[in-house]
Amino acid sequence: MTNLLKVACVQLNTADKLQANIEAIRTxxxxxxxxxxxxxxxxxxxxxxxxxxxxxxxxxxxEHPGILAVSAMAKQHSLWxxxxxxxxxxxxxxxxxxxxxxxxxEGIIAARYDKIHLFDVTLPNGETYAExxxxxxxxxxxxxxxxxxALGLTICYDVRFPHLxxxxxxxxATILAIPAAFTATTGxxxxxxxLRARAIENGCFVLAPAQCGxxxxxxxxxxxxxxxxxxxxxxxxxxxxxxxIIADLDMRAVTHTRATLPSLHHSRDFTLKTC
Numbered sequence: 001m002t003n004l005l006k007v008a009c010v011q012l013n014t015a016d017k018l019q020a021n022i023e024a025i026r027t028x029x030x031x032x033x034x035x036x037x038x039x040x041x042x043x044x045x046x047x048x049x050x051x052x053x054x055x056x057x058x059x060x061x062x063e064h065p066g067i068l069a070v071s072a073m074a075k076q077h078s079l080w081x082x083x084x085x086x087x088x089x090x091x092x093x094x095x096x097x098x099x100x101x102x103x104x105x106e107g108i109i110a111a112r113y114d115k116i117h118l119f120d121v122t123l124p125n126g127e128t129y130a131e132x133x134x135x136x137x138x139x140x141x142x143x144x145x146x147x148x149x150a151l152g153l154t155i156c157y158d159v160r161f162p163h164l165x166x167x168x169x170x171x172x173a174t175i176l177a178i179p180a181a182f183t184a185t186t187g188x189x190x191x192x193x194x195l196r197a198r199a200i201e202n203g204c205f206v207l208a209p210a211q212c213g214x215x216x217x218x219x220x221x222x223x224x225x226x227x228x229x230x231x232x233x234x235x236x237x238x239x240x241x242x243x244x245i246i247a248d249l250d251m252r253a254v255t256h257t258r259a260t261l262p263s264l265h266h267s268r269d270f271t272l273k274t275c
Contacts, residue, residue: 084179114138187222
């Protein structure tokens with residue numbers, strides 16, 4: 001594996017017009033590729049953000065025009081491209097899985113991850129989300145060893161479940177991917193601190209491409225795509241507008257940080273005593 005890796009996160013304001021969303025992605029990927037990015041990550045729901053009040057457009061993985069288009073982009077630019085997530089039909093239940101797909105430099109799918117933790121919450125301001133009403137839970141964590149790093153795949157709400165990231169890090173992950181469509185409300189309080197915590201406690205780089213702005217159904221997302229190093233330092237922040245952020249990762253920082261704070265090796269089993 002190489003020590004130096006140039007990565008990019010694409011920040012999107014995805015709407016309900018698939019072809020327009022694909023073209024926006026194409027422009028940002030071209031921009032990042034021109035600047036030398038070897039790994040580009042797109043956010044959750046990168047291809048389509050439809051209002052919960054309308055019938056969804058359902059595609060299988062093999063027939064989804066957006067998946068095919070992103071695959072072609074990876075091949076065209078000869079780089080690794082993470083489709084942060086896309087709704088994929090897997091049965092006739094009317095539900096989908098929220099799937100993250102990693103394409104290699106030839107446009108071939110190298111790894112898939114179906115979101116395990118679904119966003120079913122009612123926020124203090126009255127916002128209500130019920131992801132499980134339309135999405136099936138995933139059941140398997142995904143760790144993929146690429147030529148440049150071992151990459152752990154997760155999605156958005158997963159970030160609130162630190163045991164998932166500890167398992168990925170102890171399995172060898174050096175980069176944690178956390179593509180998201182974080183709400184503006186929760187993002188203001190929790191986005192930066194949660195992502196920095198996942199980087200620090202696992203000694204990993206974090207790539208967190210995000211959605212931003214207002215989407216169909218008046219859904220508002222926080223933006224602020226982040227690239228974070230294993231010490232918890234923010235290397236790049238995407239702010240609130242669509243675009244890209246780029247950073248150079250020195251993968252030796254993972255080894256150095258874990259040697260300095262070897263907490264991955266200090267985990268101990270314990271029992272819970274209640275008094």
